Amino acid sequence: MKAVLIAAVVSLVLALFGTPTFIRFLVKKGYGQFIRDDGPTSHHTKRGTPTMGGAVIVLSSLAAYAVAHLVTGQLPSVSGVLVLFLMAGMGLVGFLDDYIKISKQRSLGLRSGQKLAGQTLVAVLFAIAALQFPNESFRTPASTAVSFVRDTPVNLAFAGTVVGVILFVIWANVIVAGTSNGVNLTDGLDGLATGASVMVFASYVLIGIWQFNQNCQWNPGTKCYEVRDPHDLAIVAACGMGACFGFLWWNASPAKIFMGDTGSLALGGGLAGLAILTRTELLVVVLGGLFVTITLSVIIQVASFKTTGKRVFKMAPLQHHFELLGWQEVTIVIRFWIVAGLFVALGLGLFYAEWVVGAG
Numbered sequence: 001m002k003a004v005l006i007a008a009v010v011s012l013v014l015a016l017f018g019t020p021t022f023i024r025f026l027v028k029k030g031y032g033q034f035i036r037d038d039g040p041t042s043h044h045t046k047r048g049t050p051t052m053g054g055a056v057i058v059l060s061s062l063a064a065y066a067v068a069h070l071v072t073g074q075l076p077s078v079s080g081v082l083v084l085f086l087m088a089g090m091g092l093v094g095f096l097d098d099y100i101k102i103s104k105q106r107s108l109g110l111r112s113g114q115k116l117a118g119q120t121l122v123a124v125l126f127a128i129a130a131l132q133f134p135n136e137s138f139r140t141p142a143s144t145a146v147s148f149v150r151d152t153p154v155n156l157a158f159a160g161t162v163v164g165v166i167l168f169v170i171w172a173n174v175i176v177a178g179t180s181n182g183v184n185l186t187d188g189l190d191g192l193a194t195g196a197s198v199m200v201f202a203s204y205v206l207i208g209i210w211q212f213n214q215n216c217q218w219n220p221g222t223k224c225y226e227v228r229d230p231h232d233l234a235i236v237a238a239c240g241m242g243a244c245f246g247f248l249w250w251n252a253s254p255a256k257i258f259m260g261d262t263g264s265l266a267l268g269g270g271l272a273g274l275a276i277l278t279r280t281e282l283l284v285v286v287l288g289g290l291f292v293t294i295t296l297s298v299i300i301q302v303a304s305f306k307t308t309g310k311r312v313f314k315m316a317p318l319q320h321h322f323e324l325l326g327w328q329e330v331t332i333v334i335r336f337w338i339v340a341g342l343f344v345a346l347g348l349g350l351f352y353a354e355w356v357v358g359a360g
Helices: 002-029 041-046 055-070 080-103 112-130 161-186 192-211 230-252 259-277 283-287 290-309 318-324 329-359
Strands: 146-147 150-157
Touching: 002 055, 002 146, 002 230, 041 080, 041 150, 055 080, 055 192, 055 259, 080 112, 080 230, 080 259, 112 161, 112 259, 112 283, 150 290, 161 192, 161 259, 161 290, 192 230, 192 259, 192 283, 192 329, 230 259, 259 283, 283 329, 290 329
Parallel strands: none
Antiparallel strands: 146 150
16 A cells, blocks of 8 residues: 555656646747647637647656655566556657647647557557466466456457457457547547546556455455456556646646647556456446547547538537537536546446445
């Protein structure tokens, strides 16, 4: 528990005090946000606001993880390092995308194929490594079983190990793409994606601690958890939570800096990694319900326009629909945070209820 608290505090402090330094650096370099002309007109005032702030979140998380282990004398786990690798790798793809946008002053950075290739490469490397490195109890960080609050009887290795690995890599890519793009689409208003991410990372702190206390490796029982390194995963989640908290101070309306794709892809990657390695792959759909809802709004909008020529929403993603309805940006953000909190509460309720019912 001490390491979890240290990770949260260090990442918060680093992000809180490191962000203004990064803002000054970006302003000096002239690295400001390019605003699309087809977006809400109220966003035009944000043109030139420093972006790529997600780099602060990633670096703060990495540094806090290292400090927590140095102070407590604990060795980093394979699971923790893998999640941070996925987070940093996705952040690097986002950084390249952001850098091209601001250097060429256009709304598009990497070509869609290049961006997808980068995300896929990082996700594939993560997925393959997650099935390696068994510990003394022969547990690997990930499992080929599809999970909800724990591994289910549905196993992707139904036709053998090779098929299982291939299907797991595909499945992991789906999860990583879904979460990273979900956070990316949510990142449209000041503080919206950052605040929602704080809540989801916090839920994984609680899940990791609970799984650690009820782990099969030292507390065997009918409903114990087979997660390999739950305590270290809680530390990683605390790093993400604290970094987002610190960054939110400067990202809240009116934002002094945007996280950019650097941050949204990194946060999505971090959440995906936590979902896969805590064996809560499907539960993340509930915990990140706000991200899912906003993503669905885009899918519905595109599908409706292509099939009927009509739009369901005034603009997608969903937050911009409410902007065009006349809602103030701060009002939308706070109300969406409330929705995000309700989804997190529901997800944690389902997680705990499954254990209570099974352990009873």
